[in-house]
Amino acid sequence: MSTMTSTVDKSMMYALTDSATMLRRNLKRMLRYPSMTVLLIGMPIVFLLLFVYVFGGALGAGIGGAAGGRAEYLDYVTPAIILMTISSAVQGTSISVAMDMTEGIVDRFRTMAIARVSVLTGHVVGSLIQTMLAITAVLGVALAIGFRPSAGVGDWLAVVGVLVMMAFAFIWLSVALGLASKSVEAASNVGMPLVLLPFLGSGFVPTDSMPMVLRWFAEYQPFTPLIETLRGLLMGTPIGNNAAIAVGWCVVIALGGYLWSTKLFNRESSR
């Protein structure tokens, strides 16, 4: 019994050290290939500026009534842009996972006595760091152009927790999407719906301004409770049961992504 426990301990430890090794590898790869990180951070920033300065005046008036304007719209849209940062950054996860799979190095890892899952956890933790940096950059731009959240210290801690949870879930999903892609090109397209989904929710305009069918979809798709939770924490708007639904979605997405990823990764390489 004790030998069995020590074997388990040892394999757990190897899973951790191997994951740390793979994380170092992925962080180095990000530094050597910075253009992708820049692109992934740039896109939400462009959307932020576009929506605030081009559409913001008109949309702000629509949201806030007579008193509404660009500043009100900036406060309204920033939580959605932060979420879009996650869905944009995780596209990078799919791309780098798919890149790995097309190169021979993963077959090398498969013929070594290492904790197999570390190949994937290295990507997940690396992407998590990349995504949180991207969010920091986007939030920095938002604050610089006048975003004024009402959140207190406790709210901010909750915001960080919620963002990590959301990023973690979408990263596991993206790992699976990257593994399922036949090529790097395919992997770079497969995450597109994730970037568009915030538009079909309460991210950019309130859902009650939408036509019936779209409104129904917008209210039940996962991004709306995520956005509402984030908006509630940052701006003090009512959250209601959105937080619980958001956590539920994240658990489902993370677990589904994890199980799908490990299944795909452990199937026989036929490429």
Added chain:
Amino acid sequence: MTTSQPAITATGLRKSFGEHVVLDGIDLRVPRGTVFSLLGANGAGKTTTVKILSTLIGATGGAAVVAGHDVAADPDAVRAAIGVTGQFSAVDNLLTGQENLILMADLHHLGRAAGRRRAAELLEQFDLVEAGKKTASTYSGGMRRRLDLAMTLVGSPQVIFLDEPTTGLDPRSRRGMWQIVRDLVAGGVTIFLTTQYLEEADELADRIAVLEHGRIVAEGTADELKRRIPGGHVLLRFAEVRDLESAARALGQVSRDSEALDLRVPHDGSLRSLKALLDRLDGASVEVDSLSVHTPDLDDVFLALTGNPKNEKVTSR
């Protein structure tokens, strides 16, 4: 594990992808400390064999034991004892040569200091000290293969699989790779090498198995295989078509190439039969431009065994 136990055994190994049978029951036995070469054209099943023996894919039938462990029952024990350099480069292109080696050392849990030492040793051994600081994407084909093999060696494997290690290399890099293989064997490791180059198998392998459509059609040492072909040939070159014609008439059973103006005459390698041949040419007063005697090489063996015409993808360089 006793030393008498072979490094690799396979019995009735089969693999099919759906309807398509890739390996149709192959048996292998590779003694420790030897080089075994699996020779075959593209699509013969060489890479599939390596993938099964290195635990990358499972067999459809049969069994294989590598370094004393069953590949299906205990793949992790096999993985701990082997090193694989596949056909496609398995280096991280965004890392430097040194970082690639340290990555391997970390995955083998060598510890920081020992890992760095091992990486430095291998960079030295593979003539990559200068290149070690550059990212692998800048490497030439030969350097990339050397790094690839160096990464395989970080964990000091007992059994090394080399899947077409010199495909696409220039002649100088190829010879360098051969020397590395010889040094490894001298150090006591077992090498399982696949190649489509007959010369390479002849140069390196203690034993050769010829794989054809998923079956082993012949196995033995290079000499044993060559002995299966009764003899070589004498190649006669002529300056004029007229001479070629009269020589062909005088000699009877020959194969001729009228464009290149040469004749291949079957020949057993003995001096007596060579003299007889010359006498007959003299008797017909034919002017021969040049003459060369060819003993059978693995090329002849391969063609005779597989009945594979030259236009298929068998390459002999």
